[in-house]
Amino acid sequence: MIQPIQPRTVSPGALRLMAAFIGSVCINVQFYRFVRPPHSEIAPTGAEWVGVRGRMRFIGTLFFFLAVASGPASASPDACPGNPDALGTSRVLTISPSEFSQIGSMQYKQTLPLNDHEVVITFDDGPLPPYTNIILDTLASQCVKATYFLVGQMAHAYPSVVRRIYNEGHTIGTHSQDHPLAFQRLSLQRVEYEVDDGIGSVDSAIGDAKAVAPFFRIPGLGRSKTADDFLASQSLVTWSADVVADDWFRHISAQTIVQRALQRLEAKGRGILLLHDIHPATAMALPTLLKELKAHGFHVVQVVPAGDRPKSVPELMASPATDRGAWPTVLTSAHSGDNAMTTRRYHRIKRVDASKRRSAAVFSDAIPRRSKRGI
Ligand SMILES: [Zn+2]
Numbered sequence: 273m274i275q276p277i278q279p280r281t282v283s284p285g286a287l288r289l290m291a292a293f294i295g296s297v298c299i300n301v302q303f304y305r306f307v308r309p310p311h312s313e314i315a316p317t318g319a320e321w322v323g324v325r326g327r328m329r330f331i332g333t334l335f336f337f338l339a340v341a342s343g344p345a346s347a348s349p350d351a352c353p354g355n356p357d358a359l360g361t362s363r364v365l366t367i368s369p370s371e372f373s374q375i376g377s378m379q380y381k382q383t384l385p386l387n388d389h390e391v392v393i394t395f396d397d398g399p400l401p402p403y404t405n406i407i408l409d410t411l412a413s414q415c416v417k418a419t420y421f422l423v424g425q426m427a428h429a430y431p432s433v434v435r436r437i438y439n440e441g442h443t444i445g446t447h448s449q450d451h452p453l454a455f456q457r458l459s460l461q462r463v464e465y466e467v468d469d470g471i472g473s474v475d476s477a478i479g480d481a482k483a484v485a486p487f488f489r490i491p492g493l494g495r496s497k498t499a500d501d502f503l504a505s506q507s508l509v510t511w512s513a514d515v516v517a518d519d520w521f522r523h524i525s526a527q528t529i530v531q532r533a534l535q536r537l538e539a540k541g542r543g544i545l546l547l548h549d550i551h552p553a554t555a556m557a558l559p560t561l562l563k564e565l566k567a568h569g570f571h572v573v574q575v576v577p578a579g580d581r582p583k584s585v586p587e588l589m590a591s592p593a594t595d596r597g598a599w600p601t602v603l604t605s606a607h608s609g610d611n612a613m614t615t616r617r618y619h620r621i622k623r624v625d626a627s628k629r630r631s632a633a634v635f636s637d638a639i640p641r642r643s644k645r646g647i
Contacts, residue, residue: 376512445487514543
């Protein structure tokens with residue numbers, strides 16, 4: 273089970289109950305004027321009062337239950353601790369692979385059933401300190417829950433961060449073992465390896481396979497029929513996205529990431545937002561992005577898989593690697609090449625359309641490879 277969700281600052285449930293109470297009082301007064309006994313110009317008899325009061329109680333009770341039943345199930349009266357202006361997480365959406373095999377309007381017909389101005393925030397390619405930790409700090413400060421698609425190699429390298437992500441209530445899916453280039457060109461054998469070993473590495477890092485959601489995002493969104501069919505056969509939900517913010521572009525600024533995310537979300541009205549928790553610009557953009565999402569009336573939805581999950585997993589001591597390069601030192605050193613892993617994890621744009629429309633671009637990124645088992 274996930275940790276309790278921190279809702280919006282002003283509880284919609286409390287407002288609903290208050291409105292229902294006032295409404296039921298008003299309606300009961302009107303109701304009494306209609307149903308009052310014919311002798312009501314004079315004081316009603318005792319028997320008449322019993323009948324009128326009974327009907328009034330019935331109507332009031334009916335409105336009370338209607339008010340409670342009509343609200344979102346996840347609404348909670350608790351505010352975000354220490355931050356009354358937090359964006360928060362407005363509700364939890366539970367999905368199963370049988371209902372949602374492929375989601376994300378960028379590539380598939382189906383997407384999540386979100387209401388107007390609802391957004392699902394997702395992060396790919398991590399974990400990678402210090403950026404993942406900075407992003408987790410920002411999310412915690414706003415009581416926002418996200419969905420992570422972790423790379424097997426990265427989870428293997430930073431298991432303590434994987435467990436932190438889970439224990440802070442976020443959803444964890446997977447994103448292949450090695451994040452290969454051109455996933456769309458992989459053989460079935462290689463697809464199986466990337467998917468299965470990716471899940472296995474994240475399972476090992478987190479220490480409990482039940483903690484890992486059956487959610488998979490194809491690296492670089494490089495879908496193919498081979499990959500789609502295999503993922504469906506494994507009862508995995510294949511996630512694409514509805515909106516990207518181009519945060520994998522080299523030298524993109526935090527300000528531009530915020531602008532593109534907001535503009536594209538406003539254009540769609542709702543959606544799954546794809547970000548990456550391995551980039552300094554994304555970490556820098558997130559505080560402003562969350563603030564602007566709230567200012568623009570967006571509400572965050574967390575997506576979880578159907579079924580039980582552990583409430584938490586045992587924490588691990590951070591490895592020395594996770595302490596390397598404290599923020600913000602790495603922000604500059606990453607660009608100057610001091611952080612070899614970060615500098616090698618760049619994304620490239622491959623045009624798939626002779627018209628060179630950016631919207632038709634397929635992106636992929638490169639990460640350090642380890643030896644494959646003869647694949
Ligand atoms: Zn990726």
